[in-house]
Amino acid sequence: xxxxxxxxxxxxxxxxxxxxxxxxxxxxxxxxxxxxxxxxxxxxxxxxxxxxxxxxxxxxxxxxxxxxxxxxxxxxxxxxxxxxxxxxxxxxxxxxxxxxxxxxxxxxxxxxxxxxxxxxxxxxxxxxxxxxxxxxxxxxxxxxxxxxxxxxxxxxxxxxxxxxxxxxxxxxxxxxxxxxxxxxxxxxxxxxxxxxxxxxxxxxxxxxxxxxxxxxxxxxxxxxxxxxxxxxxxxxxxxxxxxxxxxxxxxxxxxxxxxxxxxxxxxxxxxxxxxxxxxxxxxxxxxxxxxxxxxxxxxxxxxxxxxxxxxxxxxxxxxxxxxxxxxxxxxxxxxxxxxxxxxxxxxxxxxxxxxxxxxxxxxxxxxxxxxxxxxxxxx
Numbered sequence: 001x002x003x004x005x006x007x008x009x010x011x012x013x014x015x016x017x018x019x020x021x022x023x024x025x026x027x028x029x030x031x032x033x034x035x036x037x038x039x040x041x042x043x044x045x046x047x048x049x050x051x052x053x054x055x056x057x058x059x060x061x062x063x064x065x066x067x068x069x070x071x072x073x074x075x076x077x078x079x080x081x082x083x084x085x086x087x088x089x090x091x092x093x094x095x096x097x098x099x100x101x102x103x104x105x106x107x108x109x110x111x112x113x114x115x116x117x118x119x120x121x122x123x124x125x126x127x128x129x130x131x132x133x134x135x136x137x138x139x140x141x142x143x144x145x146x147x148x149x150x151x152x153x154x155x156x157x158x159x160x161x162x163x164x165x166x167x168x169x170x171x172x173x174x175x176x177x178x179x180x181x182x183x184x185x186x187x188x189x190x191x192x193x194x195x196x197x198x199x200x201x202x203x204x205x206x207x208x209x210x211x212x213x214x215x216x217x218x219x220x221x222x223x224x225x226x227x228x229x230x231x232x233x234x235x236x237x238x239x240x241x242x243x244x245x246x247x248x249x250x251x252x253x254x255x256x257x258x259x260x261x262x263x264x265x266x267x268x269x270x271x272x273x274x275x276x277x278x279x280x281x282x283x284x285x286x287x288x289x290x291x292x293x294x295x296x297x298x299x300x301x302x303x304x305x306x307x308x309x310x311x312x313x314x315x316x317x318x319x320x321x322x323x324x325x326x327x328x329x330x331x332x333x334x335x336x337x338x339x340x341x342x343x344x345x346x347x348x349x350x351x352x353x354x355x356x357x358x359x360x361x362x363x364x365x366x367x368x369x370x371x372x373x374x375x376x377x378x379x
Contacts, residue, residue: 027060037079065080074111097135150233175245196219198222225358288343310323
């Protein structure tokens with residue numbers, strides 16, 4: 001009596017399919033339905049696994065994955081990863097390039113484990129990466145994939161903070177305005193790091209743990225600063241550090257051509273604090289009255305533009321939301337500019353105090369580090 005399952009595909013069926021012009025498509029269909037790799041399908045039928053190595057079969061699986069629509073699921077995404085891991089070096093490269101150029105960022109963003117697998121093996125910053133072997137369209141697509149996943153994490157973080165933290169009304173509005181502003185740049189993100197103060201980490205731990213399983217999240221070191229969450233965005237040539245709330249609540253823009261080590265400092269440092277971040281410098285921008293237009297201009301001068309095709313900025317009312325790639329957002333009236341300047345004056349004085357405290361902290365901390373190195377004692 002046969003031990004094979006009743007739903008297994010017989011060797012005869014497979015051989016007949018391979019002899020037909022639609023054979024690759026049929027094997028892809030069986031593989032997708034059974035959620036096993038083509039090689040495994042053939043092995044179960046007692047046929048040579050090499051018959052399942054044709055790139056057209058993997059292309060067919062990707063097509064089925066795309067066309068499945070809203071019913072796409074985690075097991076199907078895992079099938080794609082298993083197929084890629086089953087491939088030799090060169091076929092895998094071709095498979096990854098096909099995957100990247102055919103699967104949209106919207107679909108990829110639903111499956112962090114798929115994005116992370118490709119990034120781990122082919123991402124520009126990964127060790128032993130095969131990034132240089134990718135075609136230019138595939139490189140562009142991978143950046144878009146990673147950016148979409150990073151923005152999705154940022155987008156989800158804001159409502160969690162609003163739900164779990166006891167915030168003032170102005171802080172809540174400010175968080176929402178940040179989320180809306182950066183949604184206009186969602187396709188431009190390359191990666192994201194989230195830094196939480198210990199106070200909010202305790203309040204948000206459960207929600208953060210389930211929602212951000214695949215995201216880079218670290219805890220800020222205590223340094224006496226008013227608590228705030230921080231997001232660090234990598235835009236390629238520039239890094240943006242967003243302080244979500246508190247007296248400063250600023251944005252800092254770092255041009256990596258001016259700060260050549262900034263990405264290592266921001267993304268690889270295991271221990272960061274608010275004062276240490278502020279000691280790094282950067283170009284500082286406010287979030288006071290009509291800040292969005294001025295921030296957009298600052299980004300534009302750094303060659304950071306909104307998503308392709310943007311005509312209206314999310315989070316702004318007409319006529320302030322009308323966007324032109326050459327001229328940016330509308331220039332406020334003279335009276336609006338004067339009102340903004342009045343509101344900026346207090347923030348600038350507050351920011352000066354914050355930066356003085358940060359520099360003092362860093363000088364004292366660095367001198368203690370030097371003393372510890374000289375004496376061999378732990379601070």
